[in-house]
Amino acid sequence: MRRSTFLSFSVVHPLLLLLLLPPAVSSSSxxxxxxxxxxxxxxxxxxxxxxxxxxxxxxxxxxxxxxxxxxxxxxxxxxxxxxxxxxxxxxxxxxxxxxxxxxxxxxxxxxxxxxxxxxxxxxxxxxxxxxxxxxxxxxxxxxxxTFNFRAIDVDVAGESAWVGSGATVGELYYRIWEKSRVHGFPAGVCPTVGIGGHFSGGGYGNMLRKFGLSVDNIVDAKIVDVDGRVLDRASMGEDLFWAIRGGGGASFGVILAYRIKLVRVPETVTVFRVEKTVEHNATEMVYRWQYVAPATDNGLFMRLLLRPITLEPRKGEKTVRASVYTLFLGDAERLISIMARDFPELGLSKVDCKEMSWIDSVLWWGRFENGTGPEALLDRMPDSVNFLKRKSDYVREPIPRDGLDSLWDKMTELGKAGLVFNPYGGVLSEIASSETPFPHRAGNLFKIQYSISWSEEGTEAANDCLSQMRSLYSFMTPFVSKDPRRAYLNYRDLDIGVARSSGNSYGDGSVYGVKYFVGNFERLVNVKTAVDPENFFRNEQSIPPLPSKSRTGSTSSMARHSTLPRSNMKLIESGILVSLLIWGNFFL
Structure with missing residues (x-):
């Protein structure tokens, strides 16, 4: 019986003979x-x-x-x-x-x-x-x-530009300045950030109160989809075009370029920086900032940085320093008038202000030395690269004075972790939250970026800094948005949830997805399901497809990692199954 079974199988299933042979030894790794x-x-x-x-x-x-x-x-x-x-x-x-x-x-x-x-x-x-x-x-x-895709074609007459996804923000600013002294674009302040990720996640910068986000000024795009097709806005459709303007391009394909509409900037802008410590009335300045910065003139952006510092290194005495960094789209005289009306607590004077061109303000915000020419924006390499961790939050009600006092205590206790408050309001808040996937608009006073960086090697330094960051984030819970506690996609944070398996299930995705996209998450899921139902474009925090369209039972782990076409894999899998059944009977 056993012998006849084996002989019949050798005739009917010749594939088994191949499976039983020892694997060929490859001469290459x-x-x-x-x-x-x-x-x-x-x-x-x-x-x-x-x-x-x-x-x-x-x-x-x-x-x-x-x-x-x-x-x-x-x-x-x-x-x-x-x-x-x-x-x-x-x-x-x-x-x-x-x-x-x-x-x-x-x-x-x-x-x-x-x-x-x-x-x-x-x-x-x-x-x-x-x-x-x-x-x-x-x-x-x-x-x-995509760094080779960094061509930038500026059309001043049409007030638009095509920008390759591999270009940097600094390169974009420089190419605009080459063609025009009265045009700019609302994007980030770090010149080495890549366009592809920056734009597809929202694009936040210091002109957002006047012109909105980068995604609010994108009019076309080119993307390679899961089938290898190169699509523009007309061929991809409005749903996918909507999704890649704030929903993260990496979930939907490979972004090649964006077409943007340029914005008009004045020939003269004004910047200033004012710093105060807790001992010099920083608490009152920060408290009032929460009311003024989101509501003042739309051309005025005032970023607030909070850092623990050491006053006397020998004594180890620490405090918190609050620094206001400002861009105003206008001259110093008008700025002084606005500040005297809206923010007299700051005590701004003409000597604090610096008038300059818009491109020079880009360099000032990028912390280049005085006198640096715009060509420095073409340098794609940052000055240094450290270990770092970032997190984000949104504040919808002003933090009370006693809350700020307790915050100073917490920051000095921790020692390194800092905060950046970025004001909302203006045009950003006038755009409907459903207009793009970026939902954090009306109702938010400002966004918080938690920031910590270190240069020391080893797990001890890393664990200490990560612990500080998470402790400060936990401390801020009573003062920030709730149900959900919101986060900004471009301040990526795996602490708020990850896809626990390579399948990137809908359940896992909704944990972080609702925090990043609030009510827009479901529409992003629908777009994902339509354009990439097998979830090829995925990472730890990508948009998942709907459960009914996910990869359930269609491929085994062998098929996912094989170099053979799926049809061949199915044949091999079926052969293995049959061989196991036959050999199980043979050895009974």
Missing amino acids: PSESLYANFLNCLENRTQSPSSSSSSTYQFSQSLFSQSNSSYSGALNSYVRNRRFNTSSTPKPLLILTPSLQSHVSAAVLCSKHLGLLIRTRSGGHDYEGLSYASSRSDDPFIVLD
């Missing part, structure tokens, strides 16, 4: 094999019959495996948080630095074919490193770095 397979796939998907071998050279110069001598340089050049540049950080199996749209399309299709995920990086400023690192070893991934 898994990394080299993957590199070769990916390179071959890229070439096959981009080469036409009339093309030359030049495309092969291009890919060999832009695709890096872990064994390549250029791999570390390609990975680390845009790492902006040293917490995710350690030996234990899961690294990408490959890094691709494409320069053509067709290369991006091929990369998406080849990644799907080979069972790899894509992490898209523009400037590398994702606070949790999700653009180049992973906290899950069960999701093998590649990094697709």
Whole structure:
């Protein structure tokens, strides 16, 4: 009986014979094999019959495996948080630095074919490193770095510009200034931030009270979808175009470029910085700031920084310093008049003010030395890269004076963690919360950024600083938004929830999704379900598809990670199942 069963199976199921054979010994490492397979796939998907071998050279110069001598340089050049540049950080199996749209399309299709995920990086400023690192070893991934997509085409006559996702904020400001002295764009103050992530998450800057966010001034875009198609606004449809203006582009595809509408800035703007410690009436200044900054003239943006400092190092005496950094879209005389009316407690005088051009104010906010020319904005590398952690909150009611007093005590007790208060109001709050995925508009007085950075190596320093940050965040609970406690996507924070498995379930996604997007989360989920139902574009905090469209039972972990087409995987899986059944009967 047993012998006849085996003989009949050998005739009916020849695949079993292959499965029983010992695996062939490969002469190359898994990394080299993957590199070769990916390179071959890229070439096959981009080469036409009339093309030359030049495309092969291009890919060999832009695709890096872990064994390549250029791999570390390609990975680390845009790492902006040293917490995710350690030996234990899961690294990408490959890094691709494409320069053509067709290369991006091929990369998406080849990644799907080979069972790899894509992490898209523009400037590398994702606070949790999700653009180049992973906290899950069960999701093998590649990094697709878009820094070659940094072309900026400014049309002054049409008051618009196409901006590549790999360009930086500083490069955008410089290219606008090259063409016009009376145009600008509302985006961030850090010049090395990449456009792709910055815009797709909202784009927050010091002109938001006058012109809104970056996403409020985007009129078109180009994206590579899960099927490798290059889509613009007309072909992607309004739902997807809505989603990638504040919902995070990495959940929906690979952003190639945005078309923006420029804004008009005056020839003269004014900046000032005023600092006070708790001993010099900082409490009253901060208390009044909460009422004034969100309600004053729309052309006036006053950022408030709170830092614990040491007064006398020998005695170890600590206090808190409050610093107001301001941009006013107008001259100093008018600014003085507004401040005398709205904020006399600040005691601003003409000597505190500096009049300058808008591009010079960009340099001032970027903390460049006096006299630095605009060309400095073209430098893509920051001065230094530290370990860091950031968190965020929204304040809807002013913090009372006694609350501020207790905050000073907490900050001096902790010693390092600081806060940045960014005022709302103006045009930002006049736009409906459903207009873009960014929901934090009317009703919010200001946004808080929690900030801590350190340069010391080792787990002890990291644990201490992370503990300080989380302690301060917990302390602020009574003073911030509730049900949900809200957060800003571009201040990425994995503490507020993560997808616990590679499947990125709807249940996990709703935990952090509602905090980032409030009432807009469900619409983002619907868009995701429509454009990427298999959840190919995913990370620890991506938008999940609806449960009914998620990857339930369609592929095993073997299929997800295999380099074979899914049809072949199903055949092999069925053969394995049959072989197990037959061999189980054979040995009974």
